[in-house]
Amino acid sequence: MTQLQNREGQRVPDVVFRVRDNNEWQNVTTGDLFAGKTVVVFSLPGAFTPTCSSTHLPRYNELAPAFFENGVDSILCVSVNDTFVMNEWAKDQEAQNLVMVPDGNGDFTEGMGLLVDKTDLGFGRRSWRYSMLVKDGVIEKMFIEPQEPGDPFKVSDADTLLDYINKDAKKPDQVVVFSKPGCPHCARAKAILDEQGLAYVDVPLDNKIRGKVLGAVAGQMTAPQVFINGTLIGSADDVETYFKR
Structure with a gap:
């Protein structure tokens, strides 16, 4: 496996995402998503996959109010999937608090140095699991899953990133x-x-x-x-x- 890259202190890649919204194609740039904003990003291997659907995405959606109360402007879910898949996944998950970012060609993920080969699973090239806090396009903090076999999910969860932002943040009651x-x-x-x-x-x-x-x-x-x-x-x-x- 290629060595995964921590890009704290660097700018996010300059990429154009092709998004389908209201049955129309739109170009969304990284400038649109990050410029002048405090943004939480979490990236995962694939929509509708087990850990992503049962834990990773739902907890970010659940904790979104706490992130917003602590200065975060938006929460982006990035995956190397096309916009149709990401839109349907958002509906299935009722992920109204999240912005779904379809990195269909893997350009953003490759620019992050976190595009990995999962052809053994029939997935092709996908994102390694990670999260980050980005301020005005500059990466302040990254939590990258350890480089070990399988699909580790130990540090890129919503609670870890919220605790980094404010360890005393009030989380929604369950x-x-x-x-x-x-x-x-x-x-x-x-x-x-x-x-x-x-x-x-x-x-x-x-x-x-x-x-x-x-x-x-x-x-x-x-x-x-x-x-x-x-x-x-x-x-x-x-x-x-x-x-x-």
């Missing part, structure tokens, strides 16, 4: 509601969360599995059961009490 379809108490619990401005994942459970699932994860048999940042809050009444405190 909230899950285990609910029962048609349950008024579940609706009340979710209404309380909405009032608090908390985004949550609703996990509806049917009668066949509800008792076993809730008994296993919450020690309770009734819905709803609400968790915030890994802590069991409990029922709708418990959620109300939690926020009153």
